[in-house]
Amino acid sequence: MQIDRRTLVKAGSAALTVGMSGNWSHAAASESGQYAAALSTELAAIDNISVSGPYRAEWPSLQTHPMPDWFRDAKFGIFIHWGVYSVPAFANEWYSRNMYVPESEAFKHHVATYGPQSKFGYKDFIPKFKAEKFNAAGWVDLFARAGARYIVPVAEHCDGFAMYASRLTPWNVANMGPKRDTLGELETQIRARGLKFGLSSHRAEHTWWYNEGTRYDSDVRDPRYRGIYGPAQPMTLPADRERIKGEPNSDHLERWLPPTKGFLDDWLGRSGELMTRYKPDLMYFDWWINQTAFEPYLRRFASAFYNQAAALKTGTVISYKMEAFAPNAGLLTIERGKLDTLRLGAWQTETSVSIKSWGYAENDVYRTATSLLCDLVDIVSKNGNLLLNVGPKADGTIPAEASSVLIEMGEWLKTNGEAIYGSRPWVLYGEGETTTGAAEKKEVANQAFSSSDIRFTTKGETLYAIGLAYAGGNRMLIKTLYAGTPYLKGRIAAVELLGTSKPTVWRQTPNGLSVELPERVALPYVLRIRTA
Numbered sequence: 001m002q003i004d005r006r007t008l009v010k011a012g013s014a015a016l017t018v019g020m021s022g023n024w025s026h027a028a029a030s031e032s033g034q035y036a037a038a039l040s041t042e043l044a045a046i047d048n049i050s051v052s053g054p055y056r057a058e059w060p061s062l063q064t065h066p067m068p069d070w071f072r073d074a075k076f077g078i079f080i081h082w083g084v085y086s087v088p089a090f091a092n093e094w095y096s097r098n099m100y101v102p103e104s105e106a107f108k109h110h111v112a113t114y115g116p117q118s119k120f121g122y123k124d125f126i127p128k129f130k131a132e133k134f135n136a137a138g139w140v141d142l143f144a145r146a147g148a149r150y151i152v153p154v155a156e157h158c159d160g161f162a163m164y165a166s167r168l169t170p171w172n173v174a175n176m177g178p179k180r181d182t183l184g185e186l187e188t189q190i191r192a193r194g195l196k197f198g199l200s201s202h203r204a205e206h207t208w209w210y211n212e213g214t215r216y217d218s219d220v221r222d223p224r225y226r227g228i229y230g231p232a233q234p235m236t237l238p239a240d241r242e243r244i245k246g247e248p249n250s251d252h253l254e255r256w257l258p259p260t261k262g263f264l265d266d267w268l269g270r271s272g273e274l275m276t277r278y279k280p281d282l283m284y285f286d287w288w289i290n291q292t293a294f295e296p297y298l299r300r301f302a303s304a305f306y307n308q309a310a311a312l313k314t315g316t317v318i319s320y321k322m323e324a325f326a327p328n329a330g331l332l333t334i335e336r337g338k339l340d341t342l343r344l345g346a347w348q349t350e351t352s353v354s355i356k357s358w359g360y361a362e363n364d365v366y367r368t369a370t371s372l373l374c375d376l377v378d379i380v381s382k383n384g385n386l387l388l389n390v391g392p393k394a395d396g397t398i399p400a401e402a403s404s405v406l407i408e409m410g411e412w413l414k415t416n417g418e419a420i421y422g423s424r425p426w427v428l429y430g431e432g433e434t435t436t437g438a439a440e441k442k443e444v445a446n447q448a449f450s451s452s453d454i455r456f457t458t459k460g461e462t463l464y465a466i467g468l469a470y471a472g473g474n475r476m477l478i479k480t481l482y483a484g485t486p487y488l489k490g491r492i493a494a495v496e497l498l499g500t501s502k503p504t505v506w507r508q509t510p511n512g513l514s515v516e517l518p519e520r521v522a523l524p525y526v527l528r529i530r531t532a
Helices: 005-010 013-019 026-031 033-050 069-074 105-114 122-128 136-145 182-192 203-209 223-229 238-244 261-278 292-312 369-381 400-419
Strands: 076-080 150-156 196-201 282-285 317-320 331-335 347-352 384-390 454-459 462-467 475-478 492-497 505-509 512-516 525-531
Touching (some): 122 223, 150 182, 196 261, 261 292, 292 317, 369 384, 400 454
Parallel strands (some): 282 317, 317 331
């Protein structure tokens, strides 16, 4: 059944002028009939699309949605954390929350630098977020030069400030700060380059994000600003807070209050307007959606998202963390962590070129290109993709440290990309002594690999063996490829080192494939192996 394309864009269109009104107070935004009508229109559009296509809002139906080939072929994408939090640029992108948490370093820094939170709150950074040097074409040129095949800007972080022209809140980048739809500009440039366009929503965490600011005199308590700070819901009921005080794991997620129906409806409405307005190829949701209350809303959104794609004849991806989705109903994403084995289904690691923060922060530490390329190889060998984050400055410029790393990665991919793009995992992901762990936030930044660590990818009849470190001299031994190995369909006929025209000397022995490299090229180094 085809969807009327007018349905995809009509949601909230009548309310666009309301959403863009600079005089729209919080009372008008969140409590007036205008907001209610706009939200109702968005939700109606979602539910209409949800039942107007091949996918139903049920996990068994959603699990039939195939992972598109473009994603499996892309392997490498760019994540962008950019927002108001890049103005203070202190510690990390959680500044908007931590500045209201007494005894935190961000709280102390804020008071010392800007004054008390009752006089200068997070909202007061918005006019300083001008993005005066932002150039969408320049960004996309850099990311394309890095070798990325898809780009995922954060549409709304947990701070509640929409980085797009939202119909449901005046607290957005087109109405305040830069007063430009920066996300729309990025979309235009990304699609013009033939790259895939994704969006990230961290809205789910907003339900409790500013709760600490309600416990003392701060601007979070001012009803005029509930449009950005609300609902600032307590994490636990006061009685529960007293009862569990001092217990181990007293901040465990299950003890936190579930979001209200009003918040969940707003979450779905905002997700829906991103879907219908920008039609992203990939939709990324951050971790808080794994709360039970979100489950029916996730199914409603996913069925609409997949049905819209079916109508537009595009392949789409929904990225989730932990166990928020049923297996194979979306894309499993692991934050700053990897898998220690090959996974049959596609998956994704998200990490950042900066070590301390996802958004721009002064005095951050940056990864090396070699370490990120080794991670990319390790991930791809296990059937995954790497989504690498960059945090631009408030003025819209990319930090020089990040740019240089991306350019170096792109140069490596020009030479060795045939072993990455469009590849598929081999029967074994690799061999070696280094373990990478298999958990969220367990990555080792700039992890050192040994000369025994080799990863495999394949494309057609070609096998690629990728070394993650050099041994003494230029010799290597690939134990898996010993004479008579059952993993190869035929005998080895040729071995070539990518990046050089010099011949590679090799010999297949009972102990493995012995290779003498003609020279040292940039790590990781790639051997192209052909069989006869």
